[in-house]
Amino acid sequence: MNMDSYPPLFSSNSNNTLTQNIDLDEPIEHTEDLDPIPVIDLQCLNLEKLDEACKNWGVFRLINHGVPSTLVSQIQDQARKLFSLSFEYKQAILNSPLSYVSGTVFLSSSGKALTTSQGLNWVEVINFPLTQLSQFQAQDSMLDSFRLVVEEYGRHLARLASTIFQVIEKNLNLDPSQSKSHLAESTGFVRVHRYPQIAKGNQAWGARVHTDSSVLSILSQDQIGGLEVFKENKWLPVKPVANTFIVNLGDMMQVISNDEYKSVKHRVRVCKQEDRISINYFVFPDFDSVIESSKYKPFTYKEFRAQGQKDIETLGFIVGLEGFKLDK
């Protein structure tokens, strides 16, 4: 284990607070070879199949997406190298508009770590706001070449998100004049995670149970595994399959769809003697547009996000959509 690269938070806590009381024994449904997550082929998109996946699962596996596999492995490899630098160095070079946090997957609007009362997550996160990357030139050459790869990756992922959203719009009969406020490409960001390897025999949550607040999140994971999704009262592992992406529907998709689609609960388990890298692309509604829906009071994404931050500060956890529901 390259402890020099670990946030101090992890080296001092590795065997106690992070791994205590975290119901890691909660049963998980082990499926044999068969991967139960619905598969959506982007090259011959079946509207009905996509609709079913969104209604019944809130998550699907995307194949034939046209993102070069070399780009995905490049971003994975470079992320691995970047994370293996010393913690102090990472802190020094990963500055605005990027943010670097550990112990949580929740970031404030200014990029600060927001830690819930449920405890720490065994994860390091680097956040890349895509629209701000072209003005950012890193002093470190490794980081600067990574920035270029992230920008290219972000362009591909924005294309995937908009293609998927166009079909969802048809399936839900949404008003196409609202497309740009429902899915605002300028809000897109790429979040790179390392779930550092953990001492033998230990386990921790890399990310505790949550839903994403996005419209869509599109994930590429390496071969290690650990992601689980909640379906019909069971936790199912989302197996790593090369050349595929995992698409999660987020809270904003749930609202836009008037609850026809659900944002999927998921979590990440760390129990491996290897670092896991995952790259997630998130896209949101326009921050200032009011989202109208039959199930929730009208609100802007900016308000939703501010409420989440306030919830963490006052309650220790995010209440989420429940707090915005009409007739609770």
Ligand SMILES: O=C(O)CCC(=O)C(=O)O
């Ligand atoms: O790393 C993963 O597999 C999922 C990460 C995640 O849930 C998130 O970024 O919101």
Ligand SMILES: [Fe+2]
């Ligand atoms: Fe997530």
